[in-house]
Every structure is written in C-alpha cells, then in structure tokens.
Amino acid sequence: MAVVATSTNAEMQSEELIKRQMKKQGIRKDVDVTQLYLADSNLEQVTDLSRFKMLNHLWLNGNKLRRINCLKVNYRLAELYLENNQLVDISGSLGHLTSLRKLMLQRNQLTKLEQTVREFRAMQSLKVLNLFSNPLAQEKEYRLYVIYHVPSVELLDRAEVLKEERDDGRQIYDQEREVLKQSIAFGRRCEGPPIRGVSLMELDDHSDFDPRREVANNFHSPPLANPEDAVTARAMKRSIMQYSVFDWSQVPKFEERRQKGPTDPVPTPQVITVRFK
Structure with missing residues (x-):
C-alpha cells in the first residue's frame, strides 16, 4: 500500500501544476489545452494526460522521470521535450505518437539503441531528434544507424543530416539493395x-x-x-554488355562490425566486372 500511496502523491504533484497553469491562462476545459509546461518541477511521475485531446506541445524536461506512461492517446503531440531526466527505457511509450516533429531525449540514461530507435520508425513527420549524452550514443556507427532507420530526420543531435550519411547508412544496413543498385548503375553498353x-x-x-x-x-x-x-x-x-557489381560477401555485417575493435580494419567490397554478348 505504501508504494501506491507514493505513486499517487507523485502524480498529484503534476496534477496541481496543471491546474495552476490552466487557472493562470484562464482555461476551463481540458479540450482547450494545447500546451503544458511541466519542466524543472522535480517530478518523478506524471498524471495521465489522455484527457487533453488537443495537446500539441509538452515540456517535461529537467525532472526525475525514469519512464513515460502518461501519453497513451495524445496523438496530436508535435513537440515533446524529455531531456535532462533519468529515462532508462522508452519502449512502448512513444511509438504511437506519429505526429511528432520534434523529440528531445538528450541527457538521459538510454542504453538500448535498437529498442529505442524502434519507437521512432512510425514517426514519418519527425524532423528534429536529439539523443546525445545517452549511453547508446557511444555505440559504433550510432549516427548512421539512426539516420537509416529514421529516414525522416533532418536534424540529428543538432547536426544536419547529409546525403552522404544517408548513402553510407544504406550501404551498411541495406546491402542487398545496394548490390542491386550498383549492378544496375554500373551496367552499360560497349x-x-x-x-x-x-x-x-x-x-x-x-x-x-x-x-x-x-x-x-x-x-x-x-x-x-x-x-x-x-x-x-x-x-x-x-552488342557487348558490361556489368560491374560490388562483391559484399567478404564485408562483415552490422553486428559483426560492432564486435570489432575501433582500430580493426574493415574490408571494402571488391568490384567484379563481367562482359558478355
């Protein structure tokens, strides 16, 4: 019972903050709330925000949140600020927020790169994403991994995503597609x-x-x-036809490359040329 009481008290703290904001702004109906500022409030939990159907911007940065369980049906959210918390896992918490355009998650404790990025794959409108100062950002080829799996992102960790980075990401994580692309691109008639x-x-x-x-x-x-x-x-x-393709068979896959040391050489694909009539 003590745990339930503590949880209730933590949620009541955020509830009081919301009531004060609504009163200050002269808002009486939940449906009229489009923005909530709950930053830097020492919150450990946040009350369920499902009643705010039109919520568009939400600031929860600078608290002590370890998980996000308050955004069950807030599908209209466009900007979400969660930086400077203690988040350890966001699996199943944000994937349904497909209208997000900006997501701030820097300076948390996120460690699982694959599970974290999986939450963003349905966010086709996501343009700005911050993940720096998390343990997962130290993984090898972290930036290329995020760029490839979240193709809508244009600004990652305050740096613009370049075309060269997108090409490098496809070469690493979609080798079958690259082999087909290279075989077509290099084919020519003599x-x-x-x-x-x-x-x-x-x-x-x-x-x-x-x-x-x-x-x-x-x-x-x-x-x-x-x-x-x-x-x-x-x-x-x-006519004589000539095709050149990259041989990727000797190039290690993504998981194999991550297991190698930072100084280990990475083989480059060899070019195979075939000419026939």
Missing part, C-alpha cells in the same frame, strides 16, 4: 559491335573503328554457305 576475328580485349584498342561502315558493308556481303559460319558471324555482331 561502344559499337565487335569486329569479326578480333577479341574483346583487342576491341578496346580499336578506337578508330566505325560501326556504320561495318553495318553498311553487311548489306552487300554474300550469304554464307555454311550455316555454322552464318551463326558465328551473327553472334559476333551482337
């Missing part, structure tokens, strides 16, 4: 058809070859008596 009797390697050195002359001469060439020679001649006139 200039001109091959010359009969000339190997592919020799073809690269014949820059003065005019494909129009070869095509024009074909109209006046007599038909070949031997069918095999005709097939060979036709095959030699096909």
Whole structure:
C-alpha cells in the first residue's frame, strides 16, 4: 500500500501544476489545452494526460522521470521535450505518437539503441531528434544507424543530416539493395559491335573503328554457305554488355562490425566486372 500511496502523491504533484497553469491562462476545459509546461518541477511521475485531446506541445524536461506512461492517446503531440531526466527505457511509450516533429531525449540514461530507435520508425513527420549524452550514443556507427532507420530526420543531435550519411547508412544496413543498385548503375553498353576475328580485349584498342561502315558493308556481303559460319558471324555482331557489381560477401555485417575493435580494419567490397554478348 505504501508504494501506491507514493505513486499517487507523485502524480498529484503534476496534477496541481496543471491546474495552476490552466487557472493562470484562464482555461476551463481540458479540450482547450494545447500546451503544458511541466519542466524543472522535480517530478518523478506524471498524471495521465489522455484527457487533453488537443495537446500539441509538452515540456517535461529537467525532472526525475525514469519512464513515460502518461501519453497513451495524445496523438496530436508535435513537440515533446524529455531531456535532462533519468529515462532508462522508452519502449512502448512513444511509438504511437506519429505526429511528432520534434523529440528531445538528450541527457538521459538510454542504453538500448535498437529498442529505442524502434519507437521512432512510425514517426514519418519527425524532423528534429536529439539523443546525445545517452549511453547508446557511444555505440559504433550510432549516427548512421539512426539516420537509416529514421529516414525522416533532418536534424540529428543538432547536426544536419547529409546525403552522404544517408548513402553510407544504406550501404551498411541495406546491402542487398545496394548490390542491386550498383549492378544496375554500373551496367552499360560497349561502344559499337565487335569486329569479326578480333577479341574483346583487342576491341578496346580499336578506337578508330566505325560501326556504320561495318553495318553498311553487311548489306552487300554474300550469304554464307555454311550455316555454322552464318551463326558465328551473327553472334559476333551482337552488342557487348558490361556489368560491374560490388562483391559484399567478404564485408562483415552490422553486428559483426560492432564486435570489432575501433582500430580493426574493415574490408571494402571488391568490384567484379563481367562482359558478355
């Protein structure tokens, strides 16, 4: 019973702060509350805020909160300030707040990078996110991990997200997509058809070859008596295609890279080139 009483007293403290604010601003109805400032109030718990359906901005920074259990149906929240608390886990607490545009979580005690970032994946409007001064921010490739898994973020830890960082994140965490992308991007048609009797390697050195002359001469060439020679001649006139792809098989996955030391070398993908007709 003592625990229940303590919890109730902690929630009553935030309830009193809310009543004072509403009275000061002349607000009588809960539906008219769009902002609540409960920062720097030494709060350990916050009363359920579900009755404030139109709540848009909420300041809870500078308290002693270890978990967030007060935002069950506050779907309209656009800005949430939770910095300078004692939060150890936000799993299941914020994922439903899909209208958030700004989320401040710096200077807490969040340690689990994957579970924390999972809360942001449905927040397609989230533009500003702060996670610095948490233990999870010390993990290897932390910034690229967050950028890749929360693609809507434009400002992370007070630094603008660059296109190069997004590309690096995709190369690390979506290697299958990158392999497909690189295979398409590097595919190209070689200039001109091959010359009969000339190997592919020799073809690269014949820059003065005019494909129009070869095509024009074909109209006046007599038909070949031997069918095999005709097939060979036709095959030699096909376009040469060249594809280059990255071989990622020797590059360690994300989990493997995190287990390596900071000074351990990371292999780079090798380029494999294939040419065919």
